[in-house]
Amino acid sequence: MTTITAPLAPEAPPSDARPGAVAVENFSFWYGPKQALFDISLDLVPREVTALIGPSGCGKSTFLRSINRMHDLLPGTRSTGRILLDGEDVLDRSVDVVQLRQRIGMVFQRSNPFPRSIYDNVAWGPRLNRRPSRSALDEIVEQALRRAALWDEVKDRLRTSALGLSGGQQQRLCIARALANEPEVLLLDEPASALDPIATQRIEELLWELKKELTIVIVTHNLQQAGRVSDRTAFFYLGELIEHGPTDQLFTAPREERTEAYITGRFG
Amino acid sequence: MTSRAPRRSIRARRARSAAMVALTVVAALLATLPLVLILGLLLKQGASSLNWAFFTAMPKPVGETGGGMANALAGTLMLIAIASAIGLPVGIGAGMYLAEHRGGRLASVVRFLSDVLNGLPSIVVGIFAWQFLVRPVKHFSALAGGIALAAMMIPLVARATEEMIRLVPNSLREAALALGYPRWRTSLTVVLRTALPGIVTGALVAVARIAGETAPLLFTAFGNQFWSTSLTQPISALPLQIFSYAISPYEEWHSLAWAGALVLLALVLVISLIARYVTRSRFGHGHD
Numbered sequence: 317m318t319t320i321t322a323p324l325a326p327e328a329p330p331s332d333a334r335p336g337a338v339a340v341e342n343f344s345f346w347y348g349p350k351q352a353l354f355d356i357s358l359d360l361v362p363r364e365v366t367a368l369i370g371p372s373g374c375g376k377s378t379f380l381r382s383i384n385r386m387h388d389l390l391p392g393t394r395s396t397g398r399i400l401l402d403g404e405d406v407l408d409r410s411v412d413v414v415q416l417r418q419r420i421g422m423v424f425q426r427s428n429p430f431p432r433s434i435y436d437n438v439a440w441g442p443r444l445n446r447r448p449s450r451s452a453l454d455e456i457v458e459q460a461l462r463r464a465a466l467w468d469e470v471k472d473r474l475r476t477s478a479l480g481l482s483g484g485q486q487q488r489l490c491i492a493r494a495l496a497n498e499p500e501v502l503l504l505d506e507p508a509s510a511l512d513p514i515a516t517q518r519i520e521e522l523l524w525e526l527k528k529e530l531t532i533v534i535v536t537h538n539l540q541q542a543g544r545v546s547d548r549t550a551f552f553y554l555g556e557l558i559e560h561g562p563t564d565q566l567f568t569a570p571r572e573e574r575t576e577a578y579i580t581g582r583f584g
Numbered sequence: 585m586t587s588r589a590p591r592r593s594i595r596a597r598r599a600r601s602a603a604m605v606a607l608t609v610v611a612a613l614l615a616t617l618p619l620v621l622i623l624g625l626l627l628k629q630g631a632s633s634l635n636w637a638f639f640t641a642m643p644k645p646v647g648e649t650g651g652g653m654a655n656a657l658a659g660t661l662m663l664i665a666i667a668s669a670i671g672l673p674v675g676i677g678a679g680m681y682l683a684e685h686r687g688g689r690l691a692s693v694v695r696f697l698s699d700v701l702n703g704l705p706s707i708v709v710g711i712f713a714w715q716f717l718v719r720p721v722k723h724f725s726a727l728a729g730g731i732a733l734a735a736m737m738i739p740l741v742a743r744a745t746e747e748m749i750r751l752v753p754n755s756l757r758e759a760a761l762a763l764g765y766p767r768w769r770t771s772l773t774v775v776l777r778t779a780l781p782g783i784v785t786g787a788l789v790a791v792a793r794i795a796g797e798t799a800p801l802l803f804t805a806f807g808n809q810f811w812s813t814s815l816t817q818p819i820s821a822l823p824l825q826i827f828s829y830a831i832s833p834y835e836e837w838h839s840l841a842w843a844g845a846l847v848l849l850a851l852v853l854v855i856s857l858i859a860r861y862v863t864r865s866r867f868g869h870g871h872d
Binding site for chain 1: 753755756758759760761762763764765766767769774778
């Protein structure tokens, strides 16, 4: 395996300049008449990885998608409470969802590269949002691919189709694509669930590097993965946040019985 | 339960299976038979009159030998151009609307009406165009013919576009939205571009379909024995020319009609082949 280098983008501002703190306050969410999330309050700390765990259908993904307002597309959804990004409520109607999504990147469960070249995939966001010069764009693409630990594997085939990459490479490409927007927060919805162990390991190592600059939130069904990659863990069950805290503590000394039952594999 | 079926029943089952397969093979051959016969007949009857003059020369008066269908060829190309210029943007736009608002009430009304329009006999489209585009101005025109053809094209293109856009995975839409793309831009750059080869195929199939239409042109483009590229004048078209030559009493014109039919078939065949080629390279996009 190639070693993972983490060259910080030279033009990237020092990490203090990019707080990316997310504070969720009494957030509830409904799909039509069905309430999916109940009064969630949770702080997502910058430069840490927060893992969201819990059985299927417990609201982890719903919660994750609320942070960058992916639910806006679905008719009939509504919410109460606040989700503050650096002190600003992202749910407020006045917030431009387009700008919001540039500050909060997202990686999905199934890798979803556009059926275009590797280069075009990474350049997608910057092209729209910042309109850089050609050489600046080359630089942005290279930096994003380096940060996603993909550069060495694709630097000689940037103009070939992204669909020719392996599953793990495609997922790292999707991470690079999100990073090219210079987000403050990165949301990952079970990013490794469709990958083999080696590819999964690479993604996890990558998160260790990326959290030096970003707020990272990862939904995972894999408890070992949550234990490996996260600083904090939040346990969701039936739309409620049962317990959250430092990962070590939650896994070794859970306060709630339901948490213990879940992490010891008694249900889920 | 007995452990397995007796041998004889397996043999009988295999025989039935073979008979069914044979029947479908026969049906498949019968399905292609008309095209093969038509092509053979046209080649036999039309190839002899097909020469360079057919494409470059104007029709000759009765009694003179030779002459071609240059005006009809140009007219057909022009009618296709007019129909495409109107039918493609409207059809593709309507298809995008249908795909992106699939559940909406207006969408289901539009979808139903476009299916009705698609099933409308082409002569009815022709009469309609005559009533609204020819009668008021009191003369036939290429524009009226092109619009009549466009009306036939729109439902075909709209439904093809809708189907192709529906095939674009939702994950791609989400990917673009999550990168901060506004919805309209996501539709245009990601969804439409991904569906584009399929839409091009649909458009070409629609063009092939209208290229040979006669009925909508009878009372609109009307036909013209002379060279014309004016939008407001009657214009000739291959199917119209074939029709008038074929029902004429002159042997010379009959063979020209055969040649015209052969050219028309070749035109449709070429368009269909291009459509096939575009479909095959659907997910290639020039890379790899």
